[in-house]
Amino acid sequence: MINANANAAVAPVRREEGEPEWMVWVTVAVALVLGFFLMWYITNQTTAASAGGTTLSYPATWVQTSESGAAFAVADLRNGGTFGDRAAVFELPKAELLPRDGGLQEAAANYTLAQQDARVGYRVLSVHSLTVQNRDAIQIESGYLLDSPYGGTSMPALMHGIDTIVMSGDTFYVLSYATRAGDVDNATSANDKLVNNWRLP
Numbered sequence: 001m002i003n004a005n006a007n008a009a010v011a012p013v014r015r016e017e018g019e020p021e022w023m024v025w026v027t028v029a030v031a032l033v034l035g036f037f038l039m040w041y042i043t044n045q046t047t048a049a050s051a052g053g054t055t056l057s058y059p060a061t062w063v064q065t066s067e068s069g070a071a072f073a074v075a076d077l078r079n080g081g082t083f084g085d086r087a088a089v090f091e092l093p094k095a096e097l098l099p100r101d102g103g104l105q106e107a108a109a110n111y112t113l114a115q116q117d118a119r120v121g122y123r124v125l126s127v128h129s130l131t132v133q134n135r136d137a138i139q140i141e142s143g144y145l146l147d148s149p150y151g152g153t154s155m156p157a158l159m160h161g162i163d164t165i166v167m168s169g170d171t172f173y174v175l176s177y178a179t180r181a182g183d184v185d186n187a188t189s190a191n192d193k194l195v196n197n198w199r200l201p
Contacts, residue, residue: 046197049074052091053201054173058194062087068174082148083157083180087194090174097165097172104129107172108138108165115163119144120156130164133200137166141182160184162191167201 045060051071058074067073067088076084097107110128116122125141144163148154161178175198177191 003125024099026187037110049089051089054089054091055199056087056089056194057197058087058177078181082154083146083159085175085177085179085190087175088175089198094167094170094172094173099163102134104138104165104167107167108140111138111140111163113167115142115144118145119161121145132164132166132195132198135166135168135200138163146178159186162187164191164195168201 038188046057046069046152047060047062048057049054049064049072054071056072059076062074062076062085063077063078065077065086067071067077068089069090071091073086073088075086078084097110100106112122112124112127119142122142124142125140125143127140130137130139137145140161140163142158142163145156146159146160158181159178160181161176163177164175166173166175175195177187177194179187179190
């Protein structure tokens with residue numbers, strides 16, 4: 001005797017008629033395009049901070065922080081964590097970087113000497129000239145260790161810093177950018193965006 005239940009178990013499953021397959025693919029493609037556009041829109045939003053006549057536009061996801069001696073400082077603490085990308089603007093009197101006569105090269109040399117005392121393990125990687133808003137400028141790439149704000153229980157991070165120095169009147173303005181060491185191309189690209197969106201008096 002044939003078991004009806006057994007026959008039912010091996011009977012081929014009937015395919016339900018539904019939406020055409022091409023409609024599914026179109027829906028997926030539209031969702032991907034919208035997702036990409038939304039991600040691009042969010043990551044390209046900027047906000048600005050100003051102090052003493054200088055203004056810096058930076059990604060809207062970054063938050064304002066405090067850094068000793070800085071006119072203002074911001075960091076990507078939401079996406080980057082404790083050692084996320086960061087930027088700060090410093091305003092230094094001309095006499096501080098140039099106690100004697102000299103120009104940008106001498107000011108940059110004096111700046112690096114000061115950073116050796118201010119940053120742990122500070123090493124200059126390169127120095128080159130550029131223009132920022134039609135002004136002569138010096139850019140200093142460096143490596144240094146950044147301590148965790150949680151104290152001695154956490155390891156420091158190796159940072160890749162890029163400091164851009166411009167003189168305006170009797171003041172040197174320094175845009176200091178830093179990120180975790182490792183991705184040089186990304187660091188250069190992020191710094192270039194900040195420098196291009198930096199407004200000087």
